[in-house]
Amino acid sequence: MLALQLTLTGLQAGALYALTAVGFSLIFGSTRVFHFAHGATFALAAYLFYAVEAAGYGFVPGLLASFAGAIAFGLAIDWFIYRPIQRDEGSFFTVFVASFGIGIVVQNLIGIFFGRSFVTITSPLSRAREVLDGVYVAPLAGIAFVVALICLLALGFFLRTTFTGKGLRALSDDPELVRVFGLNPRYLSAAAFAIGSALVVPAAVFTSMSSGLNPAIGHHVMLISLAATIVGGIGSIPGTMIAAFIFGLAENLSLLWFEPQWSEAVVFAILFAAIIARPSGLMGKSAAR
Amino acid sequence: MRHFGKFTAAALFALAAPFAAPASAEDITIGGLFPFSGPNAVYGDVLSSGAKLAVKHINADKMLSGELSIAYEDTQALPQPAVVAMQKLVSVMNVPFTLSSFTGVSKAIAPIGTRNEVVMVNGGGVGPDLAELGDYFWNVIPLANLEVRASVPYAVKEMGKSKFALIYVDDPLGASILKEIESVLEDVGGELVSEMSVAPTAQQFSGLAAKVRSSGADAVYIASYGAQQVQIAKQLRDNGVDAQMISYSAYGVPDAMALPENEGAIFTAQAVKLDTGDAMTTRFVEDYKAEFGKDPAPYNVNYYNATMLFAILAQALEAEGKEITGANLLAKRKEMRSFDLVGGNVSFLDNGTLLFPIDVKVIEGGAAKTLATVDIQ
Numbered sequence: 001m002l003a004l005q006l007t008l009t010g011l012q013a014g015a016l017y018a019l020t021a022v023g024f025s026l027i028f029g030s031t032r033v034f035h036f037a038h039g040a041t042f043a044l045a046a047y048l049f050y051a052v053e054a055a056g057y058g059f060v061p062g063l064l065a066s067f068a069g070a071i072a073f074g075l076a077i078d079w080f081i082y083r084p085i086q087r088d089e090g091s092f093f094t095v096f097v098a099s100f101g102i103g104i105v106v107q108n109l110i111g112i113f114f115g116r117s118f119v120t121i122t123s124p125l126s127r128a129r130e131v132l133d134g135v136y137v138a139p140l141a142g143i144a145f146v147v148a149l150i151c152l153l154a155l156g157f158f159l160r161t162t163f164t165g166k167g168l169r170a171l172s173d174d175p176e177l178v179r180v181f182g183l184n185p186r187y188l189s190a191a192a193f194a195i196g197s198a199l200v201v202p203a204a205v206f207t208s209m210s211s212g213l214n215p216a217i218g219h220h221v222m223l224i225s226l227a228a229t230i231v232g233g234i235g236s237i238p239g240t241m242i243a244a245f246i247f248g249l250a251e252n253l254s255l256l257w258f259e260p261q262w263s264e265a266v267v268f269a270i271l272f273a274a275i276i277a278r279p280s281g282l283m284g285k286s287a288a289r
Numbered sequence: 290m291r292h293f294g295k296f297t298a299a300a301l302f303a304l305a306a307p308f309a310a311p312a313s314a315e316d317i318t319i320g321g322l323f324p325f326s327g328p329n330a331v332y333g334d335v336l337s338s339g340a341k342l343a344v345k346h347i348n349a350d351k352m353l354s355g356e357l358s359i360a361y362e363d364t365q366a367l368p369q370p371a372v373v374a375m376q377k378l379v380s381v382m383n384v385p386f387t388l389s390s391f392t393g394v395s396k397a398i399a400p401i402g403t404r405n406e407v408v409m410v411n412g413g414g415v416g417p418d419l420a421e422l423g424d425y426f427w428n429v430i431p432l433a434n435l436e437v438r439a440s441v442p443y444a445v446k447e448m449g450k451s452k453f454a455l456i457y458v459d460d461p462l463g464a465s466i467l468k469e470i471e472s473v474l475e476d477v478g479g480e481l482v483s484e485m486s487v488a489p490t491a492q493q494f495s496g497l498a499a500k501v502r503s504s505g506a507d508a509v510y511i512a513s514y515g516a517q518q519v520q521i522a523k524q525l526r527d528n529g530v531d532a533q534m535i536s537y538s539a540y541g542v543p544d545a546m547a548l549p550e551n552e553g554a555i556f557t558a559q560a561v562k563l564d565t566g567d568a569m570t571t572r573f574v575e576d577y578k579a580e581f582g583k584d585p586a587p588y589n590v591n592y593y594n595a596t597m598l599f600a601i602l603a604q605a606l607e608a609e610g611k612e613i614t615g616a617n618l619l620a621k622r623k624e625m626r627s628f629d630l631v632g633g634n635v636s637f638l639d640n641g642t643l644l645f646p647i648d649v650k651v652i653e654g655g656a657a658k659t660l661a662t663v664d665i666q
Contacts, residue, residue: 001503002499002500002503005496005499005503006496006499009495009496009499009528010496012495013493013495107326108326111326111330115331116325116326116330116331116333116334117331117516117542117543117544118331118515118516118519118520118544118548119544120523120548122549126527127526127527128527128528128529129529130529134502134503136499136502136528136529138527138528210495210524210527211492211493211494211495211520211523211524212516212519212520212523214328214330214331214515214516214520215326215330216326216327216328216330216516217492219490220490220492251493251496252495252496255496255497255499255500259485259486260456260485260486260487260488260491260494260496260497260500261459261486261487261488261491263488263491263493263496264488264490264491
């Protein structure tokens, strides 16, 4: 029964990881910007939802504020931070350092504006009920799983069927060719940041209700997103999604054999094993062509 | 854009310059090592507020020849940043005395302070081995071994709990609480049915809740701190754990009190008498309420007392024409032995630790209510 319980909690964690990791993968895969501040987008979205909900405006306004804040933040970072650096031919590392710095600034600003304490939205949806003997599932877990599935299927549909989606895939393959075909890489880059940032919102909202928030919450999210992107294959949305679920399950099922303190180490052991066994990732394209 | 960048840098430098100016010779600076960022940042404000009020009182009363100030450094409650901060306090600012917090942080800075003869006073960390860090390390808080000896027997004898699960953070504090609980449970006829260590940065505990449930524990002791301890409590309750939750003094923070899932949880804290009627305690309580808009908690008292202790010792040294150094402060503390601080007259044990009775408290309606006061000898 414990194994079944841990599998269910692993799937819930995996769904949340998938939403954040896929957003990061989309941005990194399309633009090659190492958007470390993606964790800050997550934290910002979660706190905006918390602020609006806790102020008594309700769930939907909170959700809208969270979407608006996450998308605006993603676009602003792209416009005002990354593009000036890239315009001056700043290196990949310069962009990474800038992004890392933004993450720290946002963490501190959240601390200043929302306080440094633990906060959470109390909801009956986060309370688990016994569905089988000794197996508890919260309604929120099911909702998170379904929402993640819908978001990821919608993203796949968008990337395959729409003009912008195809452009994003093309941008990830060859930015020069995108220009030759008359597409605007800047518009596509903005689209990647907007969609990638919006994808963190469901996970941020669920986290605010399930495990609660503190200003440093984005750090863990970012680590998992990064690991899932590498293991799944850079630029591969399905690969990232599968890797995120593997991490969620591994983190929880490892409790059957290891102390909880090693669960994060298990995730990174998988990362190292994947890098050695398949450097291009589960569904990534080999660099040696 | 480049001009704007240069302008911004110049403006920032110009703004920062006045603050970087060295303090005048008669000013006295002590250190304050607290977490102001990271998952334990909530403690930064809680721990420093008592010290800030003490500085205000000390300067208003002109206890010292110069203005006293505290140079705060952010440790993030982690040993590595704390060591860097301590080196700065010792080597650059030449402080004779610093406030410290958190077990891991205190153990990391203790060798530096001892080597440089800087007094370190802890009012927040409760790892039992903090009593063994040498002459220059003092504690104005009862340590966790004493807290466990109060809460666990209470839970067994008064609440009828016998099967304990322990969730402890993987650091010196957690390890020492594990050791103490194993020993105390053996004495009082309880059983430790499950023990689980968590990384200090972990935030997901739903899987851990499943393990607690499957262990059949009727009480779960949470030995963590900061945001993590509250996240553990919430996720335990959300995931069907209805065992009695027990913790220690780190639980006495506003976010733990405010969490509805913590209703009925018990925790321990040092017993501080705020109704003694003596002038210092009355002034502290009234001014704390006026300054921060709430009643003082034990942590606030501890850092007020720690800062006031420095002022009492430094005042005595100045009266004798002696320099305020760590070595002189230590010698003066050993000479004076007892001090009038908030809560009454207190004496240090030989190992530099103050002994207080322990309150066992329960969280009811978002506030802590004392269930019992235990005298630990």
